[in-house]
Amino acid sequence: MAREFSTVGVVGLGTMGAGIVEVFARNGIDVLAVEISESALERGRAILTGSTDRAVAKGKLAEADRDALHERVRFAVGLDALHSVDLVIEAVPEHLDLKQRIFAELDRVCRPDTILATNTSSLSVTEISVATTRPNQVIGIHFFNPAPVMKLVEVVRTVVTAPEVVADVEALCARLGKVDVTISDRAGFIANALLFGYLNHAVAMVESHYATREDIDAAMKLGCGLPMGPLALMDLIGLDTAYEILDTMYRRGGRDRRHAPVPLLKQMVTAGLLGRKSGRGFYTYQRPGSPVVVPDEATPPAAEAALADGARAITKVGIVGSGTMATGIIEVFAKAGYEVVSVTRGAEKSATVCEAVKTSLNKGVVRGKLAEADRDAALGRISWSATLDHLADVDLVVEAVVEELSVKKALFASLDEICKPGVVLATTTSSLPVVDVAMATQRPADVVGLHFFNPAPVMPLVEVVRTIRTSPEATATARAVCAALGKTGVVCGDRSGFIVNALLFPYLNDAVKMLEASYSTADDIDHAMKLGCGYPMGPFELLDVVGLDVAVAIQRELYLELREPGFAPAPLLEHLVTAGYLGRKTRRGFRDHSHR
Numbered sequence: 336m337a338r339e340f341s342t343v344g345v346v347g348l349g350t351m352g353a354g355i356v357e358v359f360a361r362n363g364i365d366v367l368a369v370e371i372s373e374s375a376l377e378r379g380r381a382i383l384t385g386s387t388d389r390a391v392a393k394g395k396l397a398e399a400d401r402d403a404l405h406e407r408v409r410f411a412v413g414l415d416a417l418h419s420v421d422l423v424i425e426a427v428p429e430h431l432d433l434k435q436r437i438f439a440e441l442d443r444v445c446r447p448d449t450i451l452a453t454n455t456s457s458l459s460v461t462e463i464s465v466a467t468t469r470p471n472q473v474i475g476i477h478f479f480n481p482a483p484v485m486k487l488v489e490v491v492r493t494v495v496t497a498p499e500v501v502a503d504v505e506a507l508c509a510r511l512g513k514v515d516v517t518i519s520d521r522a523g524f525i526a527n528a529l530l531f532g533y534l535n536h537a538v539a540m541v542e543s544h545y546a547t548r549e550d551i552d553a554a555m556k557l558g559c560g561l562p563m564g565p566l567a568l569m570d571l572i573g574l575d576t577a578y579e580i581l582d583t584m585y586r587r588g589g590r591d592r593r594h595a596p597v598p599l600l601k602q603m604v605t606a607g608l609l610g611r612k613s614g615r616g617f618y619t620y621q622r623p624g625s626p627v628v629v630p631d632e633a634t635p636p637a638a639e640a641a642l643a644d645g646a647r648a649i650t651k652v653g654i655v656g657s658g659t660m661a662t663g664i665i666e667v668f669a670k671a672g673y674e675v676v677s678v679t680r681g682a683e684k685s686a687t688v689c690e691a692v693k694t695s696l697n698k699g700v701v702r703g704k705l706a707e708a709d710r711d712a713a714l715g716r717i718s719w720s721a722t723l724d725h726l727a728d729v730d731l732v733v734e735a736v737v738e739e740l741s742v743k744k745a746l747f748a749s750l751d752e753i754c755k756p757g758v759v760l761a762t763t764t765s766s767l768p769v770v771d772v773a774m775a776t777q778r779p780a781d782v783v784g785l786h787f788f789n790p791a792p793v794m795p796l797v798e799v800v801r802t803i804r805t806s807p808e809a810t811a812t813a814r815a816v817c818a819a820l821g822k823t824g825v826v827c828g829d830r831s832g833f834i835v836n837a838l839l840f841p842y843l844n845d846a847v848k849m850l851e852a853s854y855s856t857a858d859d860i861d862h863a864m865k866l867g868c869g870y871p872m873g874p875f876e877l878l879d880v881v882g883l884d885v886a887v888a889i890q891r892e893l894y895l896e897l898r899e900p901g902f903a904p905a906p907l908l909e910h911l912v913t914a915g916y917l918g919r920k921t922r923r924g925f926r927d928h929s930h931r
């Protein structure tokens with residue numbers, strides 16, 4: 336029989352604590368909510384009220400249920416009020432000495448059988464537990480932000496946590512409607528260990544002006560389907576909390592430089608820019624605690640204003656190549672009303688591409704997404720050629736040939752001979768330096784990267800890569816073209832992986848290293864990222880879709896360019912590739928897909 340928890344204490348009513356109070360009260364459990372002062376208590380009460388009022392407004396909570404929820408919550412200043420609760424969850428700031436003091440005090444105040452839990456994200460639960468005389472009754476219960484929404488709870492058992500305490504807490508999580516993964520005490524547990532290197536890397540991109548906050552966030556949302564971008568997430572987490580988590584992970588987690596907090600973060604915390612809770616972090620919010628972003632001096636001008644940046648008029652576009660990407664890109668441009676000249680290496684290839692474009696457009700018609708007349712008009716706008724000479728009068732060329740530098744360089748040298756002056760020359764390379772291609776021409780200022788995602792007609796994102804020689808006009812043109820295609824163009828520097836792959840693949844690689852270290856299972860890691868962070872797929876699911884060989888290749892390039900030891904491909908990933916387990920395409924990767 337699992338133990339009954341009828342009254343629970345929550346210590347600290349900040350970002351997490353207030354949400355944790357709501358989770359318990361929503362599930363019929365009485366809560367004693369404790370803060371350090373009357374004013375902090377008021378702040379915590381306001382967070383709770385704001386959240387439940389929003390739930391009512393959205394129709395997710397009945398008014399009567401909200402009122403019943405509030406009746407279950409009592410508020411108090413100081414820990415003494417917690418003398419008769421069954422369980423305490425601590426959610427005070429991420430400082431070991433503070434938490435140890437609180438646990439020593441809780442140990443004195445609470446009944447001997449009370450379970451003491453910490454919501455720490457990165458500190459050692461074991462070190463917190465030894466501040467009490469009952470380390471066997473101390474456990475980590477790590478909720479995710481926002482606690483009422485995110486389904487995951489990481490249950491952290493130390494080497495001394497009693498098995499029945501673990502079982503009781505697991506049963507409690509089920510009662511709260513949460514999914515728990517139980518793990519041992521390691522810095523960052525599952526989700527944060529995989530998340531924070533990525534978040535810190537995104538901050539480094541802002542700090543180095545590699546890309547703007549809006550573009551980084553848009554890239555990860557649109558390119559990976561994440562619920563929010565990394566900088567918006569940092570603001571939600573709280574920059575002070577994020578700083579402490581990174582700092583602890585760096586010190587506890589093997590001094591991985593990727594966890595050393597980026598200096599900008601410390602500066603922002605010192606300046607009081609803590610994220611949503613202070614009204615300003617990477618973004619500016621309507622008021623402290625508000626989720627509504629308002630424009631500030633860093634907000635980019637609207638698309639129309641950006642056109643004044645010298646974007647050139649584009650009506651006719653040449654697309655070179657006959658593979659998956661070229662085919663998709665031809666469709667995208669033709670559908671958007673551009674006149675398209677497709678150049679392949681021969682009539683046969685052109686016929687194949689033409690068929691593929693027709694098939695794809697027809698699918699749109701069958702699904703009711705495209706009128707027959709629009710399909711015919713799109714097809715009518717495409718002309719098919721086997722010679723680059725037909726690109727003499729286009730305004731933009733998009734190259735999507737094989738991913739080999741020598742081939743692309745030769746092609747760009749020819750384009751340079753053939754195309755009229757002022758044409759923007761774009762490469763869709765996903766891994767080669769754009770500047771190498773640019774320097775094969777006499778007009779590097781007009782060369783950009785236009786990194787489409789597969790399948791191009793579906794994916795809403797394009798990375799616009801600007802080299803150190805690209806002119807502002809060429810960049811503005813590329814961005815305006817993306818907008819005209821109905822895509823979001825994000826601008827970034829010419830570095831391996833651009834934005835999306837540079838942020839995504841090291842995280843996937845880290846997940847493999849975590850599995851390799853036997854810290855957790857592929858299923859639990861996938862669960863943790865989906866239910867704790869709202870990712871559409873877990874890392875192992877995604878690796879099997881992307882292809883393990885592709886992942887190793889990208890990871891090797893990132894490693895070679897940045898020489899970051901943490902980027903070295905996980906040996907397990909390389910072994911699986913060597914063994915021919917490449918993912919879904921070979922019916923086996925991290926999982927066996929032969930029966931699906």
Ligand SMILES: NC(=O)c1ccc[n+]([C@@H]2O[C@H](COP(=O)([O-])OP(=O)(O)OC[C@H]3O[C@@H](n4cnc5c(N)ncnc54)[C@H](O)[C@@H]3O)[C@@H](O)[C@H]2O)c1
Pocket residue numbers: 346347348349350351352369370371375379425426427428429437454455456457477478479480571572573576580612
């Ligand atoms: N922010 C997140 O996304 C997130 C997610 C999961 C876990 N966590 C963890 O949750 C914990 C709390 O983080 P947060 O982001 O909610 O912090 P926060 O700064 O938003 O809130 C901390 C609260 O604790 C209160 N407090 C400080 N000292 C206290 C004391 N002695 N007694 C009672 N209350 C006290 C403060 O007044 C404040 O309201 C940390 O351990 C953090 O690592 C945070």
